[in-house]
Amino acid sequence: MSETLWIILAGAAMTYLARAGGHLVLSRFERIHPRVEAGLNAVPAAVLTTLFAPALLTGGPAEISAMVVAGLVALRFSFMPMFIAGAAVLIALRYLTG
Amino acid sequence: MAAETISPSRTTSQFWSGVRLAVPATVAAGPFAILYGALAAKQGLSFFEIVLMSVTIFGGASQMVGIELFGQRLPGWIVVLSIFAVNFRHVLYSAAVGRRIAHWPAWQQAVGFFFLVDPVYAESERRIEAGEKIGFVWYMGIGLTIYVAWVVISAVGAGFGALIPDTHAIGLDFLLPIYFLGLVMGFRKRPLWLPVVIASGVVAAIAYRYVGSPWHVSIGAAAGVALAAALAKPHPPADPEPDEAGAAP
Numbered sequence: 001m002s003e004t005l006w007i008i009l010a011g012a013a014m015t016y017l018a019r020a021g022g023h024l025v026l027s028r029f030e031r032i033h034p035r036v037e038a039g040l041n042a043v044p045a046a047v048l049t050t051l052f053a054p055a056l057l058t059g060g061p062a063e064i065s066a067m068v069v070a071g072l073v074a075l076r077f078s079f080m081p082m083f084i085a086g087a088a089v090l091i092a093l094r095y096l097t098g
Numbered sequence: 099m100a101a102e103t104i105s106p107s108r109t110t111s112q113f114w115s116g117v118r119l120a121v122p123a124t125v126a127a128g129p130f131a132i133l134y135g136a137l138a139a140k141q142g143l144s145f146f147e148i149v150l151m152s153v154t155i156f157g158g159a160s161q162m163v164g165i166e167l168f169g170q171r172l173p174g175w176i177v178v179l180s181i182f183a184v185n186f187r188h189v190l191y192s193a194a195v196g197r198r199i200a201h202w203p204a205w206q207q208a209v210g211f212f213f214l215v216d217p218v219y220a221e222s223e224r225r226i227e228a229g230e231k232i233g234f235v236w237y238m239g240i241g242l243t244i245y246v247a248w249v250v251i252s253a254v255g256a257g258f259g260a261l262i263p264d265t266h267a268i269g270l271d272f273l274l275p276i277y278f279l280g281l282v283m284g285f286r287k288r289p290l291w292l293p294v295v296i297a298s299g300v301v302a303a304i305a306y307r308y309v310g311s312p313w314h315v316s317i318g319a320a321a322g323v324a325l326a327a328a329l330a331k332p333h334p335p336a337d338p339e340p341d342e343a344g345a346a347p
Contacts, residue, residue, distance in 0.1 A: 003174055004143065004147055004168065005147065005150070006174060007164070007168075007174045007177050007178055008147060008150055008151050008154060008155065008164070009154060010174070010178045011151075011154075011155055011160070011164060011177065011178050011181035011182070012151075012154035012155045014178060014179075014181060014182035014185070015155050015156070015157055015160060015181060015182065015185045015188070016211070016212055017182075018182065018185045018186055018187075018188040018189050018192070019185070019188045019189075019191070019192050019211040019212060019214045020192060020207075020208065020211035020212075021189060021192065022188065022189035022190060022191065022192025022193040022194075022196065023192045023193055023195070023196025023197070023207075023211070024192075024196075025189075025193075026189065026190075026192075026193035027193060027196055027197065034330045034331065034332045035327040035328075035330045036327070037330070038289065038290060038326045038327055038329070038330030039323045039324075039326050039327035039330075040186070040189060040190060041187075041190070041288055041289070041290075041326065042288075042290060042294045042322055042323050042325075042326030042327075043183060043186040043187065043319070043323055044159075044183075044184060044186065044187045044281075044285060045282050045285040045288065045291060045294050045295055045298070045322065046294050046295075046297075046298040046318070046319040046320075046321070046322025046323050046326070047163075047180070047183040047184055047186075047298075047315065047319040048159070048163075048184065048278045048281050048282045049278075049282050049294075049295050049298040049299045049302065049318065049319075049322065050298055050299070050302035050314055050315045050317075050318035050319050051163065051166065051274075051275070051278045051315065052275040052276075052278045052279045052282070053298070053299040053300075053302040053303045053306070053314075053318065054302065054303055054306040054311070054314060055272070055275040056299075056303070057303050057306065057307065059272075059275075063272055063275075066269075066272065066276060067275065067276065067279055070276050070279055070280060071279060071283060074279075074280055074283035074284075075283070079126070079280050079281075079284060080126065080129070082280045082283065083273075083276060083277065083280055086276035086279070086280075087269055087273060087276060090269040090272055090273075090276070091267070091268060091269045094266070094267065094269060095267070
């Protein structure tokens with residue numbers, strides 16, 4: 001089996017572990033310590049932020065403008081308008097700046 | 099009729115009421131299933147691998163993270179850990195919904211947890227708040243609808259990916275950062291969101307420059323999580339809110 005297949009299957013097993021494990025583990029505790037809960041709550045935003053933060057550092061004007069516009073649109077609108085606005089700015093500026 | 103005797107027609111209507119609730123989330127996730135399939139194909143994953151990922155992982159954001167990291171030729175365990183980290187929020191969903199389905203037979207619980215994605219969690223919370231019980235058939239009506247659509251549409255996207263000529267001109271190479279930014283914005287009502295995002299972002303950017311990829315992911319994420327734990331105020335834990343971003347993928 002290829003390495004890619006192993007990664008996919010291991011990723012799937014870990015994902016199932018998260019979905020089933022929360023009930024199996026956390027239900028044994030009356031209360032979750034607030035610091036643990038705050039840490040757990042922060043995991044997705046903390047991980048996902050690291051995936052776009054370097055792009056702000058390395059991106060050109062088109063990439064950075066797209067991120068800024070998408071971020072601003074996200075303050076008022078839902079996910080899809082945010083995504084379309086960001087993509088539109090990116091494509092337009094790349095077209096204009098060649 | 100006693101509550102325990104469930105006639106076949108009642109079961110069917112329960113299933114279809116679940117299916118109906120799943121339609122908006124399915125429509126919203128559709129374009130991202132296409133995008134996932136297309137980007138994965140561009141990253142060089144085979145059709146089988148692309149579909150297998152949707153069939154077994156069934157988590158949009160984590161699959162996007164997976165294909166992003168596949169492209170960087172990283173050690174496999176880092177990719178696996180990153181997929182786990184993105185799906186970690188499901189631990190909280192599992193704890194919240196698990197209490198409400200504890201009366202299901204064990205096999206139904208085991209199956210049910212596989213389908214506990216953001217929209218299924220959100221609808222389950224809504225039903226609990228309305229004072230109704232969560233039935234297995236109703237729950238699977240939602241879960242299976244989103245699942246089948248996600249798998250089929252990502253397979254369609256995988257077919258499309260091979261047909262796109264110039265990925266730079268249509269911005270395909272930079273859609274993932276925008277996608278991840280959108281997901282992060284969807285979490286913004288969570289406590290400590292802004293300090294966590296700033297800490298993770300700044301530390302990740304510094305680590306990206308001075309330590310190098312992929313370490314900026316784990317170092318930046320650890321900074322944000324540690325800050326959240328340090329700043330947390332003691333309070334009685336509440337059920338997690340379904341994330342806005344979850345309504346999409």
